[in-house]
Amino acid sequence: MSNRNKRKKKQREERAFLEVERERxxxxxxxxxxxxxxxxxxxVGLIMNxxxxxxxxxxxxxxxxxxxxLFAFVTIICSIILSMGYHNVSFFLKHRLIKKSGVxxxxxxxxxxxxxxxxxERQKKQLESTITTQAVSLSLLYNSLxxxxxxxxxxxxxxxxxxxxxxxxxxxxxxSSIVTYISSTKIQ
Amino acid sequence: xxxxxxxxxxxxxxxxxxxxxxxxxxxxDILVTTLPxxxxxxxxxYTLYNVGNGPVYDVRLQDSDNFPKDKYSTExxxxxxxxxxxxxxxxxxxxxxxxxxxxxxxFLGPATVLFKNTPNGQDLTSTSxxxxxxxxxxxxxxxxxxxxxxxxxxxxxxxxxxxxxIPFLLFKKSEKKKKRLAMNLRKKK
Numbered sequence: 001m002s003n004r005n006k007r008k009k010k011q012r013e014e015r016a017f018l019e020v021e022r023e024r025x026x027x028x029x030x031x032x033x034x035x036x037x038x039x040x041x042x043x044v045g046l047i048m049n050x051x052x053x054x055x056x057x058x059x060x061x062x063x064x065x066x067x068x069x070l071f072a073f074v075t076i077i078c079s080i081i082l083s084m085g086y087h088n089v090s091f092f093l094k095h096r097l098i099k100k101s102g103v104x105x106x107x108x109x110x111x112x113x114x115x116x117x118x119x120x121e122r123q124k125k126q127l128e129s130t131i132t133t134q135a136v137s138l139s140l141l142y143n144s145l146x147x148x149x150x151x152x153x154x155x156x157x158x159x160x161x162x163x164x165x166x167x168x169x170x171x172x173x174x175x176s177s178i179v180t181y182i183s184s185t186k187i188q
Numbered sequence: 189x190x191x192x193x194x195x196x197x198x199x200x201x202x203x204x205x206x207x208x209x210x211x212x213x214x215x216x217d218i219l220v221t222t223l224p225x226x227x228x229x230x231x232x233x234y235t236l237y238n239v240g241n242g243p244v245y246d247v248r249l250q251d252s253d254n255f256p257k258d259k260y261s262t263e264x265x266x267x268x269x270x271x272x273x274x275x276x277x278x279x280x281x282x283x284x285x286x287x288x289x290x291x292x293x294x295f296l297g298p299a300t301v302l303f304k305n306t307p308n309g310q311d312l313t314s315t316s317x318x319x320x321x322x323x324x325x326x327x328x329x330x331x332x333x334x335x336x337x338x339x340x341x342x343x344x345x346x347x348x349x350x351x352x353x354i355p356f357l358l359f360k361k362s363e364k365k366k367k368r369l370a371m372n373l374r375k376k377k
Contacts, residue, residue, distance in 0.1 A: 137355035
């Protein structure tokens with residue numbers, strides 16, 4: 001093979017390697033949630049944990065003041081676990097929706113700015129943010145429904161034989177763990 | 189003969205003259221639909237009926253012996269109470285809310301009511317009906333979950349629906365926008 005062909009082949013391999021690296025970096029960047037996203041997931045997780053806490057306080061008649069430390073601790077821990085589950089599902093859904101849209105989101109770095117290129121980039125960014133909103137809202141809806149269903153099944157049909165505080169800890173912890181575990185398997 | 193007749197008349201007037209005096213019948217009842225458990229409130233209702241033809245004075249109801257303080261606590265009112273006067277053919281009621289703190293079995297006997305027929309007269313006693321033996325057991329965890337609790341479920345459902353509807357509406361709104369933007373970008377290609 002001539003030297004020129006060898007050089008061309010090497011350049012092509014380097015370009016392909018750089019493409020793969022760029023895609024991997026983008027994937028890793030998207031995998032970490034932004035601060036806003038983290039706060040949103042935690043807030044929604046907190047509401048999702050306060051709802052079953054209300055049921056235990058009203059139906060199982062747990063004393064609110066005596067059980068307040070337990071309620072606060074379990075709610076916060078389960079909200080953190082649940083927020084991880086929300087992000088896993090929204091990350092998975094975002095990639096799927098991007099592929100489905102059929103639009104190439106990679107920013108082309110050219111020396112000359114093509115006419116109408118800026119407008120196209122703006123539209124791509126808008127589309128990306130819309131897809132992000134869609135993925136986040138779908139993740140919140142799907143995970144919240146799933147979480148509530150598991151908590152109610154555990155609290156009233158499986159762990160009801162235990163005393164109310166034990167029932168509370170078991171049902172919330174198990175439900176948040178199941179939801180987060182299943183959401184992490186989707187990414188893999 | 190005439191003197192005998194007058195004496196007989198006087199005796200008869202003494203016998204048949206109405207003396208106004210009261211007479212109390214006391215009912216003691218427990219107002220529950222199911223047997224109470226420990227740490228659960230229950231109400232005891234005392235009803236005093238004056239079935240006599242005169243008022244009764246200085247009426248005192250005493251029933252603390254049936255509810256010792258080491259086992260029972262009262263909510264809002266005391267067990268023993270008194271009335272200055274209960275008119276003839278009228279009644280008075282007294283309700284007590286109690287709570288038992290320990291598991292056990294108690295015989296809830298009759299209450300004692302002391303009263304007088306005249307303001308400065310002698311004390312007379314009346315006893316109420318009794319409730320009988322009650323077994324106080326702790327509430328089992330399954331009991332509260334089986335009862336309807338409609339109002340709690342309604343509140344839970346409303347708040348859960350609100351929290352779930354908002355992301356759904358956001359999803360629908362962004363779906364339309366996404367379709368429009370994706371179509372515009374595909375056209376330019």
